[in-house]
Amino acid sequence: MTKETAITAISDYFDTGAFTDELAGLVAFETESQNPDQAPELMRYLREPMTDRLSRMGFSCEIHANPVASAHPILVARRQESADLPTILIYGHGDVIRAQQDQWREGLHPFRLKEEGARLYGRGTADNKGQHLINLAALEAVLQTRGALGFNCCVVIETGEETGSPGLAEFFEAHKDAIGADVLIASDGPRLQPGTPTLFMGSRGGLTFDLVVDLRDGAHHSGNWGGLLADPAMILAQALSCITDARGQIRVPEWRPESLTDDIRAALRDLPIEDEDGPSVDEDWGEEDLTPTERAFGWNSFAVLAMTSGVPEAPVNAISAKARATCQLRYVVGTDPAEILPALRRHLDAHGFSAVRVDPCETGLFQATRLSPDHPWVRFVAGSLTRTSGQAPHILPNLAGSLPNDVFADILGIPTVWVPHSYRACSQHAPDEHVLTSVCRDGLRLMAGLFWDIGAEETPR
Structure with a gap:
């Protein structure tokens, strides 16, 4: 069994429609964290599709109450293969922004996945259900191909990111040992351009x-x-x-x-900012x-x-x-x-x-974080993506948007590498949210290749 076998398996998962079907099931959960009436849906999302999928993959799963009163629950799943192996932390959020159902164009519904041409429409397709599904499916492809991951893995799925991740920092402070890892490899946000993989290592606050x-x-x-x-x-x-x-x-x-130092300017110098699907930048x-x-x-x-x-x-x-x-x-x-x-x-x-x-405002504060593009884990991930895709990824010191990256970087003290599986014109936080099928398929292949390489090669320590 080889890396190519795992990548072929994950390609088949997409090409047979299994990815679209599974994503449709996730989108159907009306997990609006800004809507107090949907609190039961947030718990159900963790109990049903997330716990079921991770348990099948040999993860032990536990849903924790949020340490902040009235804030939403957090799922921690762990697969331990050997104390001698590195541990990879994967993060995602199951909650979505308000549906804005009356603003979606005719024929679309926020909680019913619809495929139109090269797009999959539905609330959470880009932010963040589609993205963490890609990573979990890629893990499974490696596990089924090799019989083991070749590393330990911890998965955290929260349900309050769209309200500022209340309680997440307090939870991590209280569970440092259980969530400890060598690196965070997670997915959220957009690629700079749809056809080229992107890495970023932090976010604006x-x-x-x-x-x-x-x-x-x-x-x-x-x-x-x-x-x-x-x-x-x-x-x-x-x-x-x-x-x-x-x-x-x-x-x-x-x-x-x-x-905005010279090294950050140099890292940003040749990166694109526009693509054909997004609005034109106002130069003035x-x-x-x-x-x-x-x-x-x-x-x-x-x-x-x-x-x-x-x-x-x-x-x-x-x-x-x-x-x-x-x-x-x-x-x-x-x-x-x-x-x-x-x-x-x-x-x-x-x-x-x-x-x-x-x-x-009552919503939580997101802290600003940044990791050097020359960090060994950045070089490792970039090298793997380059070998799988045949092209070098765009590398950003930080995302323009905001994420709870500080809980990983500051509380756990680990390097953070994000590999997004969406694109900048995906309409996240707006009506008609969608992902591109081409980016989803590519993301599945890239992550299967990356997880294979982590289990097969010497990783940074």
Whole structure:
């Protein structure tokens, strides 16, 4: 039995439709972690398809209550082959973002997988059910071909990532020994381009907060009171305009990182940022003296996610009492997360906006992490993917999005290597979420090859 045998087996798994059928079963679980009514579905996802599949593969499985009250459960599965072998940690999340069912185009449903041409549509296909299914199926192909993995393996599936992974850090602190490993190899996020494998070794952090201007009780007639009562929406708009300039360049001094060093610039220099399926990059937006790739992966970005004042769906002739903007800072290593909101408070006060309140959101904070592209485990994984695919992968120091990578990098103290199986135009967190069949098939082959190599070769220690 050879590596090629395992790759052929996983190719057949996809080509016969077995992957699509299994993914359809996972998508059918309505695991919206942002919807309190779906808490039973989150537990059922762990108890049924995840525990069943991993148990068949010789893993011992245990579902743990979340250490944070009302947060969602965590599955830990472990297969121990020998104390002399390396241990690989695999992570995924079974929860999905809100379905947004009424916004999907005709003929699609978030919880019914549908294949159209080269795409598989359904909530969780890209984020993250399809991705952790690819990794588990690739593990199984190696196990069935060789009769053993050739390494120890721990799998963690959480169900609260879309609400900021509450309790995950506390859980890892309490279970370090049970979850200990030599390296994390996991999958989330997109490839830079669909046809080329991607590696990333960390992620930007993310912090969401509200800016609120609350001036009085109730709205008042705009004819009688216009010009006499301060307009909270205008105050808020002016406050937002002091956070960035007209092209979105950050003006809060502490939000401008100093960690875009020469080695990070070199790692990002030749990487693509656009593909034919995604929107065109606005060249006149963002930090003027940075390349688009540096802006996305090496710099901080501020966004206004939503704004309200009055009743947008049914405006009335009144000066509103309150305005609110939900905002977000995506930040790189080198930005102190504890100083993000205090720095904003000082900045708003200095510009005369003491009436603007800064309220942290309840969702968890994602920390920024980064691993050197020259780390031995990065070289090992990149070499395996290159041999299997015949092309070198794109290698990023960190993802532009946010993940709970700090629980692995900081709490467990292990290197983290992510191999995504989606692409940037997959509509994750939006209606019509989908994956490309070509990327799924390729991902299955790459991961079967990688897991084979880990069990067959000398790995970094």
